[in-house]
Amino acid sequence: xxxxxxxxxxxxxxxxxxxxxxxxxxxxxxxxxxxxxxxxxxxxxxxxxxxxxxxxxxxxxxxxxxxxxxxxxxxxxxxxxxxxxxxxxxxxxxxxxxxxxxxxxxxxxxxxxxxxxxxxxxxxxxxxxxxxxxxxxxxxxxxx
Amino acid sequence: xxxxxxxxxxxxxxxxxxxxxxxxxxxxxxxxxxxxxxxxxxxxxxxxxxxxxxxxxxxxxxxxxxxxxxxxxxxxxxxxxxxxxxxxxxxxxxxxxxxxxxxxxxxxxxxxxxxxxxxxxxxxxxxxxxxxxxx
Numbered sequence: 001x002x003x004x005x006x007x008x009x010x011x012x013x014x015x016x017x018x019x020x021x022x023x024x025x026x027x028x029x030x031x032x033x034x035x036x037x038x039x040x041x042x043x044x045x046x047x048x049x050x051x052x053x054x055x056x057x058x059x060x061x062x063x064x065x066x067x068x069x070x071x072x073x074x075x076x077x078x079x080x081x082x083x084x085x086x087x088x089x090x091x092x093x094x095x096x097x098x099x100x101x102x103x104x105x106x107x108x109x110x111x112x113x114x115x116x117x118x119x120x121x122x123x124x125x126x127x128x129x130x131x132x133x134x135x136x137x138x139x140x141x142x143x144x
Numbered sequence: 145x146x147x148x149x150x151x152x153x154x155x156x157x158x159x160x161x162x163x164x165x166x167x168x169x170x171x172x173x174x175x176x177x178x179x180x181x182x183x184x185x186x187x188x189x190x191x192x193x194x195x196x197x198x199x200x201x202x203x204x205x206x207x208x209x210x211x212x213x214x215x216x217x218x219x220x221x222x223x224x225x226x227x228x229x230x231x232x233x234x235x236x237x238x239x240x241x242x243x244x245x246x247x248x249x250x251x252x253x254x255x256x257x258x259x260x261x262x263x264x265x266x267x268x269x270x271x272x273x274x275x276x277x278x279x
């Protein structure tokens with residue numbers, strides 16, 4: 001697969017996919033790129049804002065309330081955990097514990113601390129606890 | 145390695161289905177014999193263990209070693225309780241449950257540790273590739 005990028009000023013971001021025949025891989029690629037345009041409606045300080053999927057670091061369920069974390073801010077989401085999980089397919093979002101969904105696009109490293117806990121280190125150096133049960137789901141994201 | 149794993153898993157599932165099918169027909173012909181009863185009890189115990197195992201994985205956040213310690217005591221307690229009800233154990237040999245469960249869990253822990261290590265290596269390798277491609 002060749003990746004060609006070029007700057008075209010004064011035009012919206014456009015992704016063109018050329019393929020000899022439409023295979024499952026192409027379909028998956030189209031779905032993956034489309035999902036990157038996904039945004040979440042969230043609130044902060046009483047204001048409603050749209051957060052792009054690419055800006056999401058992780059989503060956490062705290063006492064049945066969902067919070068969306070970007071590199072610097074924390075937003076409140078009105079959705080439920082199950083609603084969030086339903087849109088994670090073909091995105092970089094993956095469940096890493098009972099209460100947390102992580103964006104693997106911001107994952108820097110997975111490490112095992114003293115042969116016990118698993119930690120996910122994000123590119124802003126924040127660390128999240130990963131449940132062993134969900135390690136295979138993270139692996140599946142990278143196998144796609 | 146993956147193919148061997150799939151073959152072993154499918155063999156176990158097929159064997160379980162064959163046992164259940166053969167025994168289902170035997171029950172119709174000759175009722176529940178002692179052997180059939182034992183196998184049905186083992187399936188029942190397996191179901192309870194799998195449910196408890198699932199609940200521990202889902203609701204507890206512990207270190208890997210602690211998970212296995214908790215599972216060891218929880219599953220041993222279940223096997224002992226089930227064993228007493230089913231008449232497998234007597235007051236003199238109930239400690240055998242600790243040995244049976246211990247052997248299985250040591251094997252499971254070793255396989256799990258190896259698998260976790262391999263999965264982490266795979267994920268970190270992919271992240272490293274992604275970084276090199278500038279994605």
